Amino acid sequence: MTVYSISRKSQSWYGESIGILILDAAYPCVPGNVGNATTYDFPVRYQEVRGASIDRLLNQRDPELLDAFIEAATELRDRGVKAITGACGFMAYFQEEVAAAVDIPVFLSSLMQIPFIHAVTNKPIGIVTANAERLTPRHFEASRIASSIPLVVAGMQDQTEFREAILEEKGTLDSAAIEREVVGVAGRMIEAHPEIGAILLECSDLPPYAHAIQAATGRPVFDFITMINYVQASVARRPYAGSM
Numbered sequence: 731m732t733v734y735s736i737s738r739k740s741q742s743w744y745g746e747s748i749g750i751l752i753l754d755a756a757y758p759c760v761p762g763n764v765g766n767a768t769t770y771d772f773p774v775r776y777q778e779v780r781g782a783s784i785d786r787l788l789n790q791r792d793p794e795l796l797d798a799f800i801e802a803a804t805e806l807r808d809r810g811v812k813a814i815t816g817a818c819g820f821m822a823y824f825q826e827e828v829a830a831a832v833d834i835p836v837f838l839s840s841l842m843q844i845p846f847i848h849a850v851t852n853k854p855i856g857i858v859t860a861n862a863e864r865l866t867p868r869h870f871e872a873s874r875i876a877s878s879i880p881l882v883v884a885g886m887q888d889q890t891e892f893r894e895a896i897l898e899e900k901g902t903l904d905s906a907a908i909e910r911e912v913v914g915v916a917g918r919m920i921e922a923h924p925e926i927g928a929i930l931l932e933c934s935d936l937p938p939y940a941h942a943i944q945a946a947t948g949r950p951v952f953d954f955i956t957m958i959n960y961v962q963a964s965v966a967r968r969p970y971a972g973s974m
Contacts, residue, residue: 749806762938819932853927
């Protein structure tokens, strides 16, 4: 007979290994988006960072959000998740502080994959971000990305449907239109920089279109979902079954 013990007195249910910090925003999160639970083959738990709007995080980079991020991360930790990720690559701004505040792994931004991608490709990496004008050295430094890694950054901020649906939260989202926009942005980036060996999607809203980007560019495409799946596999290991 197996005897089980509680993990934390603050934990009333079990089975959610990945906790996801999500912005205080309102727009449709289609399947494949970090903010859609059906994206995953395993249960996840969400926690909204109160007051963390797109404007305050991306445009203002408001340092007063730090307490809200730590509070939300602590809530996830106390509810039993084994690792905490984000749902916006710009959350990298608070990566170091949040990681220091809890005793479980924290990986707030898809940007954190860049050292690994560069190690396995040894080529420049193309980044498609929600807003290239708002991506700062601090985001890269907090993600432990060395300045020696060659990067090419392309933004979605001038793409009409993406800007209106996500950055401006108009309330509706034309997924086919955003797919056309991001494939165009990625394609033009590769055309201008054919030396790029892989593409990293910084934005948590872009993984639904990773397959289309790969088909158009012929490059490996990394995003939040590749990162989350990788960490999930490490914190919830399963026994192997097979035959010899």
